[in-house]
Amino acid sequence: MPPHMSKTIDMEVLASLCKRRGFIFQSSELYGGINGFWDYGPLGCELKRNVKDAWWKTMVRAREDVVGLEASIIMHPAIWKASGHADGFADPMVDCKECRKRFRADQLCEEQGLALIKNGSAFALPADAACPACGSKNLTEPRSFNLMFKTFVGPVEDESNLAWLRPETAQAIFAQFNNILATARQKVPFGVAQMGKSFRNEINPRNYTFRSREFEQMELEYFIRPDEAVKLICGRVATLADNPDLAGEPQADWGWEVWHRYWVEQRLAWYRAIGLPAADLNQHWQTGDELAHYARACVDIEYAFPFGVQELEGIAARSDFDLSQHQKHSGKQLDVFDEALKQAVDRLDADAKDHCTQRIVAAWTGRGKSGEEARAFAVKLYEGKYVPHVIEPSAGTDRLALALLCNAYDEETITDEKGKTDQRTVMRFHPAIAPIKLGVFPLVKNKPPLYAKAREIFAKLQRRWPCFWDESGAIGRRYRRMDEAGTPWCVTVDFQTLDDGTMTLRDRDSMKQVRLGISELIEKMDAEIG
């Protein structure tokens, strides 16, 4: 059963807070805005940076088997031909004005025995073309729905200078695979991570920042041995049926299925670690026709947004499709030499190899591939070479930031000792991603020694974390302002601080206060921010 929001929030109320406090602004608002683009304000950019830092720390720096890449956004257009984006994005579409269904113009004409009229790069429908659904001839002209943003490299705007803004960051990793392999001192299995902007000319941006035309991705391409190589090296291939320990160290005998599941578990654990409750996360295992033709498996990690359960990240087992595509289109080899594999196959005699080849041919033809392809793969395998397979956890940074904002938003009614009730709006961010970690206040601002002491403490703490100084208004007001910014703690410097150095630490979620000294404070914050 899909999860639902444990609380309901109105997206307009959240958007209003995001604007009021400086998390998210509409792009180009001064000029009336531009559809599908958003800006992050002072608090929002800190939030997003914290998300990216947490991802990079977990996925790259905390691991020995993953390295980073930062590729250009504009790349050789051939990359998008090889990946399939250039063709898949360029179909001319027509809409039926009567029943409002949309069709690919070329398919519609072909079904009706007609020819699509082409004038240069523009298309037109023959007069007899009719809507396949309702039969109406009241159709729009064919329009190209290329979802990649076009641009021109150099000052001359002609086809030879055409380039695209990347619609995903992943392809650069495949295109730079050989360079990374040669320089990173990694061996399969290993991964390459990249974060950065991508661009898709979405037909219909919707749901606040959820579907934007410019967005940021955090992608990992984790390269693994094909199962056939694992089998030769280890004598067996572990599957999920073997109950592998997915939380422990990865094992050499893991097949693609285990590796895929391993990354699903890793990613879910990370989402929980930055504060998304398990109850609001969902795994959607794609089946049959949902799967891309080259994908063996794909899991969407979904979050229960107020506007529905929607995808945060897709974790796909993409076989060797991507590297093979680039191998074909570039004419360059993108296989690896695996010493362990070579040693394993060298122990086999000719009979054993024949037997192995037969098994591979049988398995491959069973999946609809040709026997010839299978035999070519086997020959390479006996040289210790293969094109690595890949597991791709691909997350949307902005979607995650939005999920974190939705999850953090809370309103509560509080009652004071006199029985007076009051509404409190509080962003309950996990300390690791909170834009500001600590508010620092002098209890009053018109007592110079107290004020000076507070400034001194602020200066000390600000060197370690993003802190916010606030001396304006009553103390309660300052706490509430920090609540809306999602600041987990505030310290207030009072007269006792001048005597013994202790101050009050006020907790955002419980509003409880404790007295502690600066070293205890630093220790506590280090522990909780992580």
Added chain:
RNA sequence: GCGGGUGUAGCAUAGUGGUAAUGCUUCGGCCUUCCAAGCCGAUGAUGUGGGUUCGAUUCCCAUCACCCGCUCCA
């Protein structure tokens, strides 16, 4: 892309064919020994463009943006 709705200050609302109002916020000052206290003051708006009119924030048209539903989401 289609249909419906909405655009007045940072936010929430009011109002008008003739000087655009209020609350909160923000900023400054006074005060203030721990949860949006009080007092004084300040900044700040009719999405954009065109039309009708002596005069348009108000009426009309277009456009842009946002929201809802459909569609789309390689």
